[in-house]
Each structure stands twice: as C-alpha cells, then as structure tokens.
Amino acid sequence: MAEANLPETARITISLNGIEITLSVQSFDLLIDVLRNALSLKGTKRSCDVEVCGACTVLVDGLPVSSCTTLAVDVDGRSVTTIEGLAAGDQLSRVQQAFVDHAALQCGFCTPGMVLATTALLATNAAPSEAEIRHFLSGNICRCTGYVKILEAVKSLV
C-alpha cells in the first residue's frame, strides 16, 4: 500500500470551542487548514501566512497564536477557541457586541483576529490602559478602519 510510505497520521483530541473532539490529522497539517478545510470553520482567515497580520489568530488555552504557523498536532490535548466559539447562540460576546456598537470594522477580514486578541487581552488584564491595548493589538493589522474605532470599542469594555 502507498500509505506505508506516507508520514504517520496522528489522532488528536482538542477542546474546540468548548466541545471535545477527536480527529485524524497529518503530522504536517497546519492548524488553519484543519480548522477551515476539515472542520469548515471559515471565520479563521488566511492572509500574510507569516505570523505578522493576525487574521488567522485563534486562542490556544486562552492565548492568541497564529494558526497559519501552528501544527495541528501541537494543539493535541489543548483548548482551541475560534471566532465561531465566542457567541452563545444568537447572543454575541461582549467583545463582539462592542465591535458592532462602535462600527469597529469595515471589510471585516481582520475582525475575527481582532476580536479574539481582544478577548485574550481582557481575560488576562481586565482593565488595560490605552498603551497596553495598543501594544497587545499591535500585531493585528487592519487596513480599513485606521484603528480608531477598534480602540474605541476595546476601551468601552474597560
């Protein structure tokens, strides 16, 4: 069988948006491809592909990582939160609602990463200063808003 020459397939178990799942991945699969292709979670966006832009941000054990440069096998046994995991039914999370209320998005492509990074920031620092907000979000690039509306949205949660 040809499979004999293929690198191993791994079984990984993750808590994905609060639900424990087990799935088979190739050892060289990137997390972004597993999320978008195998699991159809298209809210995670691919853009720069080199960990600079933040569009592919997901939370692993509550902290942001670039899913474009994370191996799927490396999240085995850990919790993964994507943008699809923030709302409770029709009820947006407070960060999502703040982005809506402040019109903190235009094209929306960076928004899942921005919202997840903000969620992680507020979970680790409930009352960040404006300088701390800017520093934490400086790795998430938006090419529409000029960041003012995003900052206003985040500051409204402090």
Add this chain to the structure above:
Amino acid sequence: MLLPPFTHHRPTELAEAHDLIAHFGDEASVYAGGTELLLAMKARVLRYAHLIDLKRIAALDGIRRDGDEIVIGARMSHHRIATDPLVQKLLPTYAALSNNVANIRVRVAGTLAGNLCFAEPHADPPALLAVLGASVELSNGETARRVPIADFIEAEFTTVREPDELLVAVRIPLPLPRSAYSYQSFGHLERPAVGIAAGCARQDGGWRYRVWAGAISDRPTCLDDLEAVLAGVPPHDLMDVLPAAAITAGASLAAHDDIHGSADYKQHLAGVLAQRAVRTAADTCLAGETVHG
C-alpha cells in the same frame, strides 16, 4: 502555504530526544514554538523529513533561581518569561524586552531558546543577554557544557551548538547591587533594525559601562571602544563624552543594506540608540535602583 510532508516525533524525556537526534541526524530538526522553523519550511528554505517536538519534555520546563542565576528552561516562551514574577522582579529590563518581541502570538508560541538557536541576526534577546553575562547550557545527553551568549552566536543563522547537542537552558546571572540596564531598539518591521543594550554599574567607587549592539551585524557585537571611553565617567558627566563616542561607535559597526534599512542608516541608529541606552541605564542606576536587570 502548505508544509512539505514530514514525520512528527513527540518525546517526553530528554534521553528519548537525544536518541531521535542520533538516529535521524541531518534528516531531523528539533523545535518548540516553530515560529521560525515552520516559516522557513513553508518557504522551502529548510526541509526536514522528521521534526522532533521538545514541548512535552518536562525537564525543559520552568524558570527558577539557582544560586546567583536565573535559569530559564528551553521550552519557555517569550510570553512566559515576560510574565514570570521572578524575571519581572529580578530582571525587569529583560522581562520588558520579552514583552516586546514581535507580536503577542509569536511571544506566546516562540521560545527564547529557539530564538537563540535559530540565530536570525534581527532578534532582540542576544544583545541584552550579552550585557547581562548570560550563558546557554548545551547537552548531548552525556556531557554538558556552558557557553557565554557572546560566544554562542557565530554568524547569521550559525551557532556553536553541535548537531547532537540540545540547548537545555539559558542562565542569566543576577545583576550586581547598584547596577542597571537598558535595551533600546528601533525598526519599521516587527524585527529590530538595530538593538542596543547597555549596563551601568557602580563598582569600588567607580563607574563601569557595558554596551552591546544587536541586529545590525551578523552577530552581537561589543562596543568595546565606547566602553573604554566611558569607563570611570560618572553619570552626570556622561554628556561630555557620550554623544561623540556613541556616534563613532555606531559608525564602526559592520552593517549592510537590507530590508531593515541602509547600512549608514542603521549605523546612525546604533549611535543614537547607544546614547539612549547608556543614559537610561546610568540614570536608573543613579536613581538608586539596586537590582535592575
């Protein structure tokens, strides 16, 4: 971009990792965060048939005090170091540097040990670690050795680590009483174009300065001519000699034009940042901070 196929190994013991390295040789690379290795593999700059994940090895975990040193395990991320209470208290300048590496996602995944072993010149840690007198602990599973950071990085993407050795820990001496440090960097990209680290210590009634340049050349470089000019100069007299000596020191650094800027631009930056780093370290030292690494 997809990664080329490879087989993944996940040892939980150091001995197991050494066995895998011995077995696969050049076919394998170790990794922890993967923030630099996976990018290079996606770009087809590097190719390995086997990747050996070090993250599940408990012996590489932890940040602890060992006598007069802080010992940082090889799998500790920049974020973990930046938020560690021991590092924040005893080495606050290094904690601040860790909190400013690249972006939060890279800090969460990327490790200090991986950053040092990859030896991309445009990196923040080496210059300040050199000023602090840090060393790395290398082990091939049978024998261990310690190498000062200043000697560890040989050139761009090149270190003295042998193929069978793992960097198991980074050791940073506790700062002397009445000493202070500063790291100043600038770049228009996430990586620094130039980073300058300075230390100021009051010893035996006199003043002593340490200044290292990072990112600009192919390895961290001691600005020893500048250190010699500054030796013995009290902080309030620094401005008599520092500006001219710092500009001269910056201009003497090996540099080449690259995406971070032209050679003369980066040499100018080095001179300006050297002044700021020395002054900040001296001012902090004078203000009576007794421990400020």
